[in-house]
C-alpha cells in the first residue's frame with residue numbers, strides 16, 4: 001500500500017479528545033489536531049502566513065486562530081475564513097476506529113492566496129539625489145493646545161542646518177501619528193516578529209509606516225529629538241523604539257541588515273537631569289538597528305535636578321544662540337558622515353558575532 005494510503009495511529013481517541021486543539025506528530029509531519037464533540041479535524045500545523053504553529057492556537061467555532069497573527073483556517077477543511085477561502089492549509093483525512101485516532105498522510109494541497117506585498121518590503125536601494133535627513137520629533141502634547149517645545153525647536157534648527165548644506169529634509173512628528181504599541185510578537189517566537197511589522201501588515205490604519213519608510217528607505221541620516229521625562233526619553237520615543245524591533249529582528253532571524261550606511265544623531269533636553277542616561281539608551285538602541293554615529297553624536301541641555309522652574313528651561317533653549325548653533329553643527333557632523341559613507345565602498349557583509357550561545361536553529 002502506498003505510504004499516503006496508510007492510516008497512522010495518532011493515539012487513543014478518549015485521550016486526544018481531552019483537548020479541543022493540540023499539536024501532534026504523524027511521523028515527521030506536524031499536525032494541528034482538533035476535536036469538537038468527538039469530531040476530529042486535522043490540518044497541517046504550519047500557518048500559511050509565516051509558519052505559525054496552528055496547533056498552539058485557539059478555536060473560534062470551527063476555525064483555528066493562528067497564535068502568531070490571528071489568521072484563521074477551518075479546522076477540518078483547512079480553508080481560510082470566509083472571504084479568504086483561497087488561502088488553505090493542507091487538511092488530512094482523519095477517522096476514529098476501535099477507539100484510536102487514525103490519519104492518512106494524504107492531504108489536500110496548500111494554497112496561498114496571492115497577497116499584494118506591503119510597499120515596505122521592496123529592496124532597500126538608495127534613490128539618487130542629495131543627502132536626505134529625517135527629523136523625528138518625539139515630544140507629546142495636546143494638539144489642540146500646542147505650546148513651545150525646546151526639543152522641537154532645536155530639531156528645527158538642525159534641519160535648517162541640513163538644508164543649508166543642500167540636503168532634503170523631512171520632519172516626522174510622532175505626536176501626529178496614531179500607532180499601536182508593540183504587541184510583543186517576538187515573545188511568541190522570533191519568527192513571529194516580521195518585517196514589515198506584523199501590526200503594520202495587519203492594521204492598515206496604523207500610522208507608523210512613514211517612520212519605517214524614512215528609516216529604512218528614504219533617509220541617509222536621522223536626527224531624533226526628545227525631552228527628558230523622569231530621567232528617560234519620552235513615552236512616544238519608546239513606543240516607536242519598541243515597534244522598530246522588527247528592523248533589528250531581521251538581523252536575528254534572516255541575517256538581513258535593513259539599515260546600512262546611515263547615520264543617527266540625537267537632541268536631548270529636559271528640565272531635570274540624566275542627559276547621559278537618555279543619550280546612552282538612544283545610542284545603544286540605534287546602534288543595534290545598524291546606524292553609524294558622527295563624532296559627538298548628541299547635543300543636550302538640562303539645568304539639573306534642582307531646577308524646578310521649568311519656564312526658565314524653555315526660555316533658555318528658545319533664547320540660546322549657542323544651542324541653536326549647536327543643533328545646526330550637529331546636523332553638519334551628521335550630514336558629513338552620511339556623505340562619507342555614501343562616497344565609500346559599502347562593506348559587502350558585516351559579521352555580527354557575539355550571540356552564538358542561543359543562536360536560532
Ligand code: FES
Pocket residue numbers: 047048049050051052053066067068069070071
Ligand atoms: S498568522 Fe499565522 S504565522 Fe502569521
